[in-house]
Amino acid sequence: MSRGRTDRRGDIRDEEITGLFERDALVFNAARRQATLDQQYEGLVFGRLDMVDLGANRGTPAADLPDEWWLDADREVRYIGRLGVRDEDYEPLVVDWRAPAASAFYRATPVEPMGVIRRRVLRSSGSRVIGVEDDLMAPSAPDDLVITGDGALMAALTRTRGSRMRDIVATIQRHQDEAIRAPGRGVTEITGGPGTGKTVVALHRAAYLLYNERRRYEAGGVLVIGPSSAYTAYIERVLPSLGEDSVTLRSLGDVVDAVSTGRLDRPEVSAIKGTLRVRRLLERAAGGRVPGAPESFRAFVGGQAINLNVHVLDDIRRRALRGHARNAAAKAVRTMLAEAAWATHRIGERADFFEAFEQSMAVDDFLEAWWPQVDPREVLLWLADTDLAYRHGRGVFTDGELAAFAQSMRDALACGQWTVADVALIDALSAHVGPVQEGQDEDRGFYEIDELDDRLGPDGARLGGPLSMRTGAAVAPGDPREALLRGQIGKPAEYAHVLVDEAQDLSPMQWRMIGRRAEYASWTVVGDAAQASWTDAAEAVAAREEAFGSQPRRLFHLDTNYRNAREIFDYARDVILPLVPDADIPNAVRETGIAPTEAPLSLDTFVSVRDALDVLGEQVAGSIAIITPMRYADRLAPLDGALDGRVVVIDPMSTKGLEWDATIIVDPEAIIDEAPGGVRVLYVALTRAAHRMTVLRRG
Numbered sequence: 001m002s003r004g005r006t007d008r009r010g011d012i013r014d015e016e017i018t019g020l021f022e023r024d025a026l027v028f029n030a031a032r033r034q035a036t037l038d039q040q041y042e043g044l045v046f047g048r049l050d051m052v053d054l055g056a057n058r059g060t061p062a063a064d065l066p067d068e069w070w071l072d073a074d075r076e077v078r079y080i081g082r083l084g085v086r087d088e089d090y091e092p093l094v095v096d097w098r099a100p101a102a103s104a105f106y107r108a109t110p111v112e113p114m115g116v117i118r119r120r121v122l123r124s125s126g127s128r129v130i131g132v133e134d135d136l137m138a139p140s141a142p143d144d145l146v147i148t149g150d151g152a153l154m155a156a157l158t159r160t161r162g163s164r165m166r167d168i169v170a171t172i173q174r175h176q177d178e179a180i181r182a183p184g185r186g187v188t189e190i191t192g193g194p195g196t197g198k199t200v201v202a203l204h205r206a207a208y209l210l211y212n213e214r215r216r217y218e219a220g221g222v223l224v225i226g227p228s229s230a231y232t233a234y235i236e237r238v239l240p241s242l243g244e245d246s247v248t249l250r251s252l253g254d255v256v257d258a259v260s261t262g263r264l265d266r267p268e269v270s271a272i273k274g275t276l277r278v279r280r281l282l283e284r285a286a287g288g289r290v291p292g293a294p295e296s297f298r299a300f301v302g303g304q305a306i307n308l309n310v311h312v313l314d315d316i317r318r319r320a321l322r323g324h325a326r327n328a329a330a331k332a333v334r335t336m337l338a339e340a341a342w343a344t345h346r347i348g349e350r351a352d353f354f355e356a357f358e359q360s361m362a363v364d365d366f367l368e369a370w371w372p373q374v375d376p377r378e379v380l381l382w383l384a385d386t387d388l389a390y391r392h393g394r395g396v397f398t399d400g401e402l403a404a405f406a407q408s409m410r411d412a413l414a415c416g417q418w419t420v421a422d423v424a425l426i427d428a429l430s431a432h433v434g435p436v437q438e439g440q441d442e443d444r445g446f447y448e449i450d451e452l453d454d455r456l457g458p459d460g461a462r463l464g465g466p467l468s469m470r471t472g473a474a475v476a477p478g479d480p481r482e483a484l485l486r487g488q489i490g491k492p493a494e495y496a497h498v499l500v501d502e503a504q505d506l507s508p509m510q511w512r513m514i515g516r517r518a519e520y521a522s523w524t525v526v527g528d529a530a531q532a533s534w535t536d537a538a539e540a541v542a543a544r545e546e547a548f549g550s551q552p553r554r555l556f557h558l559d560t561n562y563r564n565a566r567e568i569f570d571y572a573r574d575v576i577l578p579l580v581p582d583a584d585i586p587n588a589v590r591e592t593g594i595a596p597t598e599a600p601l602s603l604d605t606f607v608s609v610r611d612a613l614d615v616l617g618e619q620v621a622g623s624i625a626i627i628t629p630m631r632y633a634d635r636l637a638p639l640d641g642a643l644d645g646r647v648v649v650i651d652p653m654s655t656k657g658l659e660w661d662a663t664i665i666v667d668p669e670a671i672i673d674e675a676p677g678g679v680r681v682l683y684v685a686l687t688r689a690a691h692r693m694t695v696l697r698r699g
């Protein structure tokens with residue numbers, strides 16, 4: 001689970017049934033159903049609809065109906081739950097929230113009640129109902145229908161936040177429901193400002209698609225991509241709580257098998273690694289000579305001295321790469337080499353010469369050194385050599401940029417960890433050089449050392465874990481180069497539906513990486529441009545358009561902020577609007593009457609951070625984040641885990657998509673200074689708190 005990933009597990013399928021006795025198949029399915037029901041026991045039923053039977057009144061305009069006609073009409077009760085349940089006579093006891101019969105639960109309004117008189121949201125603990133919140137849809141309730149509570153939504157929003165995101169099945173709002181139930185095909189884009197429920201809506205949409213077109217999406221696979229492993233850990237419970245465990249959840253540092261990282265580059269380096277221009281550098285490196293390989297070929301073959309110089313070898317290399325991925329070209333290269341040798345020597349019979357060439361150990365040895373199977377990660381590491389980076393990157397990047405790029409590769413070699421931006425480069429190179437061909441390279445046993453999922457540090461903490469400030473300092477155990485090359489990179493998996501959250505942050509290279517997994521997929525894409533940390537929006541838009549292809553688009557816009565108390569969001573809005581006037585500003589629905597607090601930051605002792613923490617610790621019962629620029633990270637790290645584990649210390653970039661009951665924002669000016677997206681990243685940090693926020697400023 002360290003990757004925040006749930007494995008795909010198909011329902012038993014027809015073709016598999018033929019391999020099982022029918023009885024076994026029934027037992028298998030019954031056991032699976034039982035496990036799902038056991039899992040969903042808590043809160044299985046969360047809603048009740050008291051509906052009128054429209055009977056003879058069906059289709060009659062409201063104005064033509066007798067006064068208060070609903071008071072005497074026949075009634076029907078419908079229970080709504082995470083899963084559908086039927087009694088022994090196959091009569092529905094609980095309707096699955098995704099079924100058409102449940103849609104009135106989400107779509108009924110007093111203006112358009114859809115036959116609903118009372119919508120009731122139930123909260124339970126074990127088998128006990130501990131809370132009831134009603135919404136009345138009719139102008140008045142029949143005497144026997146009691147109406148309680150102030151509305152389920154407000155009750156849900158004021159509740160304490162835990163460390164994991166919760167599902168919202170009980171309180172999905174009508175406009176959210178429309179995005180959730182939109183057809184699966186094509187590209188569905190969901191936009192909206194901070195806290196509008198984009199993430200949670202997208203996850204419910206994934207569950208809906210699996211319910212509605214299970215064969216297509218469970219067999220084809222659904223991939224959910226989020227910005228960081230902190231994010232995937234935060235949302236990983238939502239889908240299982242909805243009864244779905246067949247979705248693959250990956251962060252951007254986890255997309256390529258065998259590579260897993262949360263380490264971030266400095267902004268100027270991730271800008272180089274994210275732009276499509278970097279492809280030129282990679283192509284040249286992948287197509288160039290292997291560093292350290294022989295530059296000419298001298299050997300005795302069939303008793304003849306063969307001598308091929310660097311120009312001949314370069315020509316063979318170029319021709320071979322025109323028709324093949326590098327790793328697939330070994331055979332063709334051997335033939336080309338034989339032809340070149342024959343062309344220069346031409347002694348004896350051609351067929352004899354070719355046979356001798358085919359069987360020559362000297363040729364084997366040469367090819368092993370000159371045309372080895374290359375792992376795409378090795379190609380990237382070749383670029384740790386600044387001169388090579390200059391040579392391949394000339395005309396594309398400045399010398400300064402190339403030197404920074406080469407330095408970042410040396411940093412990786414020093415700590416044994418890739419960065420998140422490297423993953424898209426590895427994927428691009430992988431498409432270029434092709435998979436390492438089995439059996440061609442017996443010496444490379446170290447690539448097959450165990451899976452990255454098991455890469456735990458000495459204290460059991462996952463390397464490349466959620467806090468980039470922590471991973472920045474971490475060094476992988478053992479030989480760092482070996483750690484970088486661990487595991488084997490195969491062909492990318494393909495999916496039937498790909499859901500991308502925080503899409504505004506994907507670099508063009510990352511869009512291409514995801515696109516390779518989505519050639520035949522439909523998409524759900526979720527984002528907010530004002531929160532972008534990738535700066536060249538036009539290039540990213542072009543890359544994402546290419547990934548989507550010509551599929552039809554569908555756009556949903558969410559405009560209600562359910563996360564932040566209005567006072568907190570107003571503060572954030574006043575920061576972003578002067579600098580990004582077209583930011584998508586939602587309407588925050590919940591007022592607390594408590595404005596964010598500002599206080600001076602004492603840099604020498606950080607006593608102001610501790611003071612703020614003491615106060616907030618009393619005021620909120622749940623989670624608190626200290627959001628700090630990287631420059632203070634080490635000094636504030638001891639506060640991580642304080643107050644019985646309620647406190648996290650985190651850098652602003654890693655807060656994307658997350659939320660806490662309260663936040664402390666340390667030195668906003670420094671946050672703007674450090675982050676690639678400047679004020680946009682500060683805006684992200686300022687919109688993470690649900691109930692309370694303290695901002696500590698320098699000077």
Ligand SMILES: Nc1ncnc2c1ncn2[C@@H]1O[C@H](COP(=O)(O)OP(=O)(O)OP(=O)(O)O)[C@@H](O)[C@H]1O
Nearest residue numbers: 168171172173194195196197198199200562563657
């Ligand atoms: N209908 C709803 N009922 C209850 N809670 C909701 C509802 N819609 C959204 N929320 C809550 O609002 C909060 C924000 O939701 P979410 O994280 O999905 O927003 P977002 O638009 O992705 O935010 P951001 O872009 O700022 O990361 C979450 O706590 C979510 O559970």
